[in-house]
Amino acid sequence: MIARLKADLPVSYLCHKLNVSRSGFYEWLDREPSGTERRNDELTGQVMTAFSASSGAAGYRKVTAALARQNTFVDRKTVAAIMRGLGLISPAAERAFKVANRRSLRTADPVDLLKRDFRSLTPGAIMVGDITYVHTQQGWLFVATVIDLASRAVLGYATGAKMTTQLITRAMNMAIETGHVKPGAIFHSDHGVQYRSKRFTRYCGKHGILRSMGARMQCWDNAAAESFFSKLKSERLNWRTFTTRRAARAEVISYIHHFNTARLHQTLNYATPHERLAELILAA
Missing domain, CATH: 3.30.420.10 (Ribonuclease H-like superfamily/Ribonuclease H)
Known part of the structure; x- marks a missing residue:
């Protein structure tokens, strides 16, 4: 995928996003990739293109739908894994994650001790x-x-x-x-x-x-x-x-x-x- 996109994006940027070294990329470039590697490389490129086309706003579900409209049918879990690996996350999804994370850290609310029983015989109890x-x-x-x-x-x-x-x-x-x-x-x-x-x-x-x-x-x-x-x-x-x-x-x-x-x-x-x-x- 780096080889296909390096005409549009710096190799160093692509290597950073894919978490590979530049030397490793050039070593890989000298050998013939397998069929599976080529398919994965092509799918990764399509995911990046679809995400970019949404101005970085699409989540993995919308990216999966965008690929399907181009007759590329792939499981959305696979798309989610690719996007997670590339660090592609929409601002809305990032905000939702932060809110969910804050809620998970918040002290749990008290339990209901009354259960709609509003009777009491002791003042102030x-x-x-x-x-x-x-x-x-x-x-x-x-x-x-x-x-x-x-x-x-x-x-x-x-x-x-x-x-x-x-x-x-x-x-x-x-x-x-x-x-x-x-x-x-x-x-x-x-x-x-x-x-x-x-x-x-x-x-x-x-x-x-x-x-x-x-x-x-x-x-x-x-x-x-x-x-x-x-x-x-x-x-x-x-x-x-x-x-x-x-x-x-x-x-x-x-x-x-x-x-x-x-x-x-x-x-x-x-x-x-x-x-x-x-x-x-x-x-x-």
Whole structure:
């Protein structure tokens, strides 16, 4: 193949790509190649030509298809081996490899400790959380919550202009400061990047909190957290227009206070979250 392409490309470049020495190439040039070597050489040249014709964007499947259109039928594994040997890889395939490699190195997400069982009899033993957003004329206001499953009380919340890990740690700090979060408590969330971050993992480890996550793209696995946001929006936010984030934040805080202290909760047999929390603390 080097002999066939050396009129268009430098011999040193071709030898480097094929991982052979220049002296070895010239020694080979002096002898008669076998039929198999000639066929392999010809196929390698066709693969390089097809790859070049795609401006270096084609993967081995498209190169195989391009060869078939020229009546050269070859197994795509053979084409993949040739391209791998030549170091021919498209930018898209290279990016996909890098992403896959980063994912393989990432710490595994926590397992689902709840399995959609949102019942709890001990305040602060199992908590759920999520992040939602509120539209304002200044831009989005993001809201993070920490909700106790036993009482359904919103123990902690935080708002901000950015959806960051700091947002959820601020909400968790507020929950911890209530004194109701038990040692070894479970915190269940979705697979949002903030909840998967190393910073939040370290935070939970420092405070003795066990992390739990449902399946990806399964909203029902975190239904208790999402239910609160549904009520917040349908009962207070959807029919209002906010000119500033500050106004939206005030409304969110007002609703959380109403939810905790005045709103009757069907799951709690029509008690308020704070009433149920007091009952459970007294019974303990």
